[in-house]
Amino acid sequence: MVNFDYDELVNTTGRFSPTRMVGKGSHGMVYKAMLLNKTVALKKPLQHRDNYSKLENEICVLSSLPENRHVISLLGTSQDHSNGNNKLIVMEFMPNGSLHDLLHVATTPPSWPKRVEIAIQVARAVQFLHEGKPTVIHRDIKSENILFDSDWNAKLADFGLAVLFDSPSQVSQPAAGTIGYLDPCYITPSKLSTKSDMFSFGVVLLEIISCRKVIDVSKSPASIVDWAVALIEEERIDEICDARIGFPVYMSSTIRHILYVAASCVSSNVENRLTIGEIVREMENSVIERVRLPIWINMLRNLVLMRRKKKLAKKWQQEKCATVLEQSDDGVHVPSGKLLLWQVLADAEME
Numbered sequence: 001m002v003n004f005d006y007d008e009l010v011n012t013t014g015r016f017s018p019t020r021m022v023g024k025g026s027h028g029m030v031y032k033a034m035l036l037n038k039t040v041a042l043k044k045p046l047q048h049r050d051n052y053s054k055l056e057n058e059i060c061v062l063s064s065l066p067e068n069r070h071v072i073s074l075l076g077t078s079q080d081h082s083n084g085n086n087k088l089i090v091m092e093f094m095p096n097g098s099l100h101d102l103l104h105v106a107t108t109p110p111s112w113p114k115r116v117e118i119a120i121q122v123a124r125a126v127q128f129l130h131e132g133k134p135t136v137i138h139r140d141i142k143s144e145n146i147l148f149d150s151d152w153n154a155k156l157a158d159f160g161l162a163v164l165f166d167s168p169s170q171v172s173q174p175a176a177g178t179i180g181y182l183d184p185c186y187i188t189p190s191k192l193s194t195k196s197d198m199f200s201f202g203v204v205l206l207e208i209i210s211c212r213k214v215i216d217v218s219k220s221p222a223s224i225v226d227w228a229v230a231l232i233e234e235e236r237i238d239e240i241c242d243a244r245i246g247f248p249v250y251m252s253s254t255i256r257h258i259l260y261v262a263a264s265c266v267s268s269n270v271e272n273r274l275t276i277g278e279i280v281r282e283m284e285n286s287v288i289e290r291v292r293l294p295i296w297i298n299m300l301r302n303l304v305l306m307r308r309k310k311k312l313a314k315k316w317q318q319e320k321c322a323t324v325l326e327q328s329d330d331g332v333h334v335p336s337g338k339l340l341l342w343q344v345l346a347d348a349e350m351e
């Protein structure tokens, strides 16, 4: 792992200028900086002993993971040698904000295909953590911790609470997470399992489809889980969907499927929760429906193109026979039939 010069990094943030700050959490502040002609994000812990240890933990977990396109990349760290507590994490910069902003702050709601894509990308991130070696339990899956890169791909970030499964730290750490996303069955360290992350993942799925806040005291029930599960049980799926954009009939079974997956994840019976491997496979299959329209358009297009090619090839055959006869009389060289046919087909493709 790269160890960057602390003073140099601090200077690139204008000595932690508020104008360079891109985010603030309960444990740290994140700044935008330029490093070797690349924009990066620097995370600095808020001054408290607990926050230093969270930053250490984040470095430990992220550095134990291989690269994954749905998990934030750790680029390096930096330590102030005059004060050991002053440590920074250097990460890839995510310029398009968080899923929380996209759902609850942005004025244009995301389209249904985009929501499905985000759900799958987050599922793949969780699968990478749960099925990897070492197995990682994130413990803080929530929309604020899902960030977008320059191509609007979702990546899971903030590994401050993450634990390596079956490590001594797992049993010693008290239950933790964010209210609204925290698994009610995870009340003691011994109850922690990958299924605790599945609960939070289920809440994120409900949030993606409904755009409702996970806890909304102005509504009854206030909890997104209580509200959505009751509606799913009564098959009132369309009432859960974000009403700001039209409900897409051609994606109704994909959305229904995602809501059933979410209901399984937030089940109060841990045994009923699906594993992330099962969910990714199911989700990827159901998304075929999403591309049905373009597939049909493509098939029709190919059919039309094939007919046109046949017609042109037939025309060419007739013309070639005439040309060959004419040209042979003049003793002119005739290009190979294959080449000519290829040219005709290429022309048809361009039309």
Ligand SMILES: Nc1ncnc2c1ncn2[C@@H]1O[C@H](COP(=O)(O)OP(=O)(O)OP(=O)(O)O)[C@@H](O)[C@H]1O
Residues within 6 Å of the ligand: 022, 023, 024, 025, 026, 027, 028, 029, 030, 041, 043, 072, 091, 092, 093, 094, 095, 097, 098, 140, 144, 145, 147, 157, 158, 159, 160
């Ligand atoms: N790599 C990044 N690129 C751009 N912005 C980022 C990046 N990492 C974090 N942020 C922004 O900073 C905010 C706080 O970051 P982060 O969640 O890591 O801090 P935290 O203190 O651990 O948060 P929490 O309160 O969830 O514990 C994020 O919500 C996000 O808006």
